[in-house]
Amino acid sequence: MTALLDMDRLLDDLEAGLRKKLEERGVTSPALIGIRTGGVWLADVMSKRLGLQEPWGELDISFYRDDFSRIGLNPKVKPSSLPFSTEDRDIILIDDVIMSGRTIRAAMNEIFDYGRPASIILATLVDLGARELPVQPDVTGRVLALQSHQRVKLRGPDPLHIELQETGK
Ligand SMILES: O=P(O)(O)OC[C@H]1O[C@H](OP(=O)(O)OP(=O)(O)O)[C@H](O)[C@@H]1O
Numbered sequence: 470m471t472a473l474l475d476m477d478r479l480l481d482d483l484e485a486g487l488r489k490k491l492e493e494r495g496v497t498s499p500a501l502i503g504i505r506t507g508g509v510w511l512a513d514v515m516s517k518r519l520g521l522q523e524p525w526g527e528l529d530i531s532f533y534r535d536d537f538s539r540i541g542l543n544p545k546v547k548p549s550s551l552p553f554s555t556e557d558r559d560i561i562l563i564d565d566v567i568m569s570g571r572t573i574r575a576a577m578n579e580i581f582d583y584g585r586p587a588s589i590i591l592a593t594l595v596d597l598g599a600r601e602l603p604v605q606p607d608v609t610g611r612v613l614a615l616q617s618h619q620r621v622k623l624r625g626p627d628p629l630h631i632e633l634q635e636t637g638k
């Protein structure tokens with residue numbers, strides 16, 4: 470296990486970036502959605518930091534993954550829970566990590582099944598690059614370049630830490 474980053478600073482940077490983006494876009498009443506599982510604790514933390522009054526939502530994108538027919542359904546999958554319609558809303562979509570972009574592609578497909586949003590701001594705590602789809606975060610805490618055999622796992626919120634994993638490939 471390796472602590473690669475100052476996690477408090479990372480959260481501060483993500484919050485500051487989000488505040489700036491919301492101001493730029495003139496968004497005053499965003500609806501926040503976290504992607505399970507890594508985006509859920511982060512949605513909770515950011516909702517509090519941004520002082521959002523409305524409950525945030527959780528997306529489980531398992532059914533929307535592009536390899537669903539290959540991997541089938543994990544028994545731990547729970548239905549998504551959005552306590553609001555996304556129709557005409559300004560959405561903050563949040564996740565701990567972005568790499569290929571496939572999770573975000575799946576999340577956006579699911580969001581549109583709940584209604585057509587007015588806009589989406591994508592925020593990720595860590596951006597690993599190595600994109601396979603043209604999906605970029607609007608706000609990110611830190612860009613981190615890994616070697617091809619490395620992966621990271623973010624765990625939070627208490628204690629908030631990042632694990633570096635060697636895949637052996
Ligand atoms: O951009 P991508 O290549 O799709 O990778 C990003 C996703 O990978 C991790 O999720 P994971 O599938 O490991 O599940 P978890 O959130 O339950 O840890 C992370 O939390 C992101 O959701």
Ligand SMILES: O=c1cc[nH]c(=O)[nH]1
Pocket residue numbers: 566567568569597619620621622623
């Ligand atoms: O290293 C990685 C790659 C994708 N998603 C993660 O959470 N970590």
